[in-house]
Amino acid sequence: MLEAALSLFNERGYAGTPMPLVAERAGVGAGTIYRHFASKEELGNAVFRECKLAMQRHLAGAGAAAGSPRDGFRTLWRGLWEFARKSPAAFRFLETHHHAPYLDEESRAVSDALFAHVTDFVRRAQAAGALRAGDPALLIAMAFGAFVGLVKEADLGRFALDEQAIAASEEAAWSMLRA
Amino acid sequence: MLEAALSLFNERGYAGTPMPLVAERAGVGAGTIYRHFASKEELGNAVFRECKLAMQRHLAGAGAAAGSPRDGFRTLWRGLWEFARKSPAAFRFLETHHHAPYLDEESRAVSDALFAHVTDFVRRAQAAGALRAGDPALLIAMAFGAFVGLVKEADLGRFALDEQAIAASEEAAWSMLRA
Amino acid sequence: MLEAALSLFNERGYAGTPMPLVAERAGVGAGTIYRHFASKEELGNAVFRECKLAMQRHLAGAGAAAGSPRDGFRTLWRGLWEFARKSPAAFRFLETHHHAPYLDEESRAVSDALFAHVTDFVRRAQAAGALRAGDPALLIAMAFGAFVGLVKEADLGRFALDEQAIAASEEAAWSMLRA
Amino acid sequence: MLEAALSLFNERGYAGTPMPLVAERAGVGAGTIYRHFASKEELGNAVFRECKLAMQRHLAGAGAAAGSPRDGFRTLWRGLWEFARKSPAAFRFLETHHHAPYLDEESRAVSDALFAHVTDFVRRAQAAGALRAGDPALLIAMAFGAFVGLVKEADLGRFALDEQAIAASEEAAWSMLRA
DNA sequence: CATGAATGAGAATTCATTCAT
């Protein structure tokens, strides 16, 4: 059900997706969804949290790897890549529904937790003199934004996100961030 | 009416916005909208084209200025900034509705025209040895993505997009792109 | 629309009446009802108030007539009769939905106003030594209950509520109440 | 299960009461109800019959007592009172669902049997010259209506149905009926 | 025999669109 909702929300948007369609794609009855989620809003939040936590798991595994800021960044960038490759729908959904009006407190908390994790990495790298000075939020916004742009255009078929493209993009992004 | 639709589509999404609400905010009768736009879809497309053309006008003016690639990029970046500042709703809308399912052929054509314009700039700068080699689409995706990330987070109040932030971000983005 | 709702609520009960059926009987589209009443609950309250006020108008006209308690009571009883004859659906509805869970504050206020009016009559008649002593509410409950019983059984066809039945019942009811 | 249904039907009406809620209050699974009652309608009828028979038992015991019409009436009135006190939910339900559309033939038969019993009493009392002449149904409707009115208002807390109120009301009701 | 999750038909409500004024 979460998967069905995820793909449909990506295809048609949250408001543009009728619940019966979600049910049909999930292969269950329309009423069944309501036994698991009190409302469409709750379903949307559940999808969001599920995706965000999946992404968090990917990056937490990645960021945990000790080492130089340079290596840390590479790990993060490749972690994002892997996540975007293995769960393209989840990645796209998180982007599109970044701050959707139906998201509740808990969803935002999950979102913030991931942001805090990355902010921490940036702060330490700045302290080590490896990253450009300035508001970590700004650096993160630019780097993550660049990655999102990459994925979006790749989705549209403008280019392939292969090993080579990732290596090149990672190097370019690092050039943007390094001190 | 276009403005009313623009702000509401931003606040609630396209599918989540009732036409009567658009009419109300525009201060006209519900039927009046249909004297100007045949359907909600057409209204959405009109908003999209209007925004895209506004952005194009900004950047065309900017990119037209000849000069070094370095200067050209700065002009583009600042052009984006000015557009995002003067028409934040338009900028946000273009991002969110990048490839919405209701967009028609003409809207996509307008979109592509802007993309072609920028691609052209990148190609020339690469030929001049000023920019990193590689698929121009990839570079554009990253740079534009970085800018979008910046604006989105600034919208959420994480930082201010003031003169200093723009100067710093422009410099960082250039570091990402330059050869 | 109020009339359609009234008759259907009588036939099938409030919860047992689908809004589209109300619309059909009223000869309007289903959505039209919602342009006049925000919800089914509001429709129910509107019907209730309309009926209660109609009854109030009948009895206010009746009770206003000065004169002896004996005459006053006759006027009230006949007022009820006329109301029940001219608006049988309204009378039945008020009885059945006396204290329905969907009734709001305002509806109860309308209800209480009528009760206060009659209580006042009883108090004055008691003071004049014409009516039995005791809690006016108790006397009213019995007399009004007797009338309701009459109408309900007449509805079922057990007897006709003609001039003679009303005269006899009024006399009987008065025997119950008089000092 | 019957008790759970009874209380819920009183609180929310028949159509307004979901079967799963009945199951929950009865402390059984939703499916279990259907092992005992083929449908919601059958459950409703079972509740109705159960209540009507309980009332009948009370009054049969009461009315059976031979003696003067005066004593017979007192016994009936107090029988009603006892029943309304011991089984307020049953009493209220019988009133509200007097002629609900879901009641079947059998339920009506049970209802009619009780009515016939009381009619018989009235006829004999009229023959003895103790009661007012006229259609017995009319007298019963008024007297029973008065009692119902009493109970309904007492339910709402307007007064207490104590020993004194019953004695007074019984005397009043008798004044209404006697020749 | 009891259960309660699943179902889909049906209920309340919304909304894109029309059209008489």
Next chain:
DNA sequence: AATGAATGAATTCTCATTCAT
């Protein structure tokens, strides 16, 4: 030309009933 009330198809959600466990 503008309006906004009316419409009914579509949407969210509920619930009587079933059936695998």
